Amino acid sequence: MENYPLRFPSQQPSGSFSTPCLSLLPADMIGDIQVFDTLQGGNSAGFLRSKDVVEVPTSQGYGAYQLMESFAGSRENEEKPSKKKEKKVRKPRYAFQTRSHVDVLDDGYRWRKYGQKAVKNNRFPRSYYKCTHQGCSVKKQVQRLSRDEGIVVTTYEGVHTHPTEKPHDNFQDILNQMQIYSNF
DNA sequence: CGAGTTTGACCAGCGC
DNA sequence: GCGCTGGTCAAACTCG
Numbered sequence: 058m059e060n061y062p063l064r065f066p067s068q069q070p071s072g073s074f075s076t077p078c079l080s081l082l083p084a085d086m087i088g089d090i091q092v093f094d095t096l097q098g099g100n101s102a103g104f105l106r107s108k109d110v111v112e113v114p115t116s117q118g119y120g121a122y123q124l125m126e127s128f129a130g131s132r133e134n135e136e137k138p139s140k141k142k143e144k145k146v147r148k149p150r151y152a153f154q155t156r157s158h159v160d161v162l163d164d165g166y167r168w169r170k171y172g173q174k175a176v177k178n179n180r181f182p183r184s185y186y187k188c189t190h191q192g193c194s195v196k197k198q199v200q201r202l203s204r205d206e207g208i209v210v211t212t213y214e215g216v217h218t219h220p221t222e223k224p225h226d227n228f229q230d231i232l233n234q235m236q237i238y239s240n241f
Numbered sequence: 242c243g244a245g246t247t248t249g250a251c252c253a254g255c256g257c
Numbered sequence: 258g259c260g261c262t263g264g265t266c267a268a269a270c271t272c273g
Contacts, residue, residue, distance in 0.1 A: 170246055172265060185264070189244085198264095 152212040166190070166217065168197065179203040193218050 168186035176183045181201040188195040195215040202208045 167245095169244080171267095173247075174263065174265095177262065183263085 150212050150214045152210055155209045155211060156207050166195075176200065181206065188217060190217070190219050 167189045169189045170184055170186050172185040173182045174185070179200065180203045183198055183200040186197045186199065195213065195217050197214065198210075198212040200210045200212075202210065
């Protein structure tokens with residue numbers, strides 16, 4: 058499999074991310090991801106408003122990244138008729154939409170593919186990956202939009218419990234940088 | 242030989 | 258209850 062390094066804007070001057078080049082991604086195009094309009098503070102990555110778009114240099118040129126904070130388990134948080142079963146607690150998910158012709162962007166972590174499924178209303182399959190680091194249960198899903206096959210949606214579930222295995226920025230640094238660039 | 246991929250089977254949740 | 262769909266498992270396979 059061919060991976061391309063994903064470089065985030067640590068070397069970019071502030072203010073160079075002012076022109077989002079992608080329209081908003083409808084929530085229904087990425088399955089059960091729910092897009093929140095307001096900041097859900099308090100969690101480790103809740104510092105970006107959803108629908109913020111940052112433009113990020115990649116080896117294929119600039120790509121537009123839209124961070125969407127989402128909670129797939131939010132329905133479980135709503136009022137629901139009580140059930141005997143313990144409600145399933147799901148970790149928060151964070152989805153990025155990326156304009157790239159490669160599906161799997163190199164974010165510095167090592168991933169093991171554990172599944173691939175055909176998705177309804179999408180001619181491209183969705184791939185499921187787990188972080189291979191011992192004790193780390195972070196997962197991600199990668200899906201290409203059928204409406205615009207140049208766009209890849211990567212959905213992260215969970216937070217890494219370890220630093221990146223590559224010398225460059227880890228994911229938390231990346232998100233922190235996004236915070237910096239989204240606060241101008 | 243170990244690590245990662247492929248792929249069919251299985252399971253759970255949800256809507257009708 | 259049943260069918261559909263998303264998510265996961267695990268055996269077989271590939272690759273370096």
